[in-house]
Amino acid sequence: MPNKENVNSGISYYLHVGDLADGALRAKLSLVAHLIHEPTFDILRTKEQLGYIAQSIMLTRTGIMGLRVHIQSERTPTYLEQRVDAFLDGFKGYLEAMTEEDYEKQKRGLITKKLEKAKSLSEEGNRIWGAINSGYNDFTRRAFSSSPCSVCRC
Numbered sequence: 001m002p003n004k005e006n007v008n009s010g011i012s013y014y015l016h017v018g019d020l021a022d023g024a025l026r027a028k029l030s031l032v033a034h035l036i037h038e039p040t041f042d043i044l045r046t047k048e049q050l051g052y053i054a055q056s057i058m059l060t061r062t063g064i065m066g067l068r069v070h071i072q073s074e075r076t077p078t079y080l081e082q083r084v085d086a087f088l089d090g091f092k093g094y095l096e097a098m099t100e101e102d103y104e105k106q107k108r109g110l111i112t113k114k115l116e117k118a119k120s121l122s123e124e125g126n127r128i129w130g131a132i133n134s135g136y137n138d139f140t141r142r143a144f145s146s147s148p149c150s151v152c153r154c
Contacts, residue, residue, distance in 0.1 A: 033058035
């Protein structure tokens with residue numbers, strides 16, 4: 001409902017990818033989420049100045065997973081959706097133009113991130129509660145990947 005005193009709006013643009021139990025697909029999505037994270041902020045927040053928040057994350061819930069682009073802005077949700085569509089179209093070109101060397105560097109960065117040990121008891125607790133809340137109780141899975149995959153060996 002529009003509120004004339006509050007000009008803020010937002011969009012949570014969700015792309016459903018598949019079943020969370022599919023380890024290979026989960027690893028591929030994790031890599032895509034890793035690759036798109038910085039360009040989302042750089043393009044949508046910094047260059048296009050769409051709003052206060054512009055972020056992308058891998059979103060998981062019991063049985064499902066996908067990629068979410070979230071923007072908080074003074075622009076209309078319809079306009080934001082058009083900009084996200086355009087961004088995703090452009091990101092496809094970014095991926096196609098990526099060199100093998102850059103791709104390997106990104107994969108290594110993701111693997112390093114997944115292998116990092118928890119920095120605090122709170123971080124470790126959040127990981128464990130995340131496993132419980134997922135409904136799978138997979139306590140050995142790190143950042144949505146349970147075993148090495150053929151894509152990024154994460």
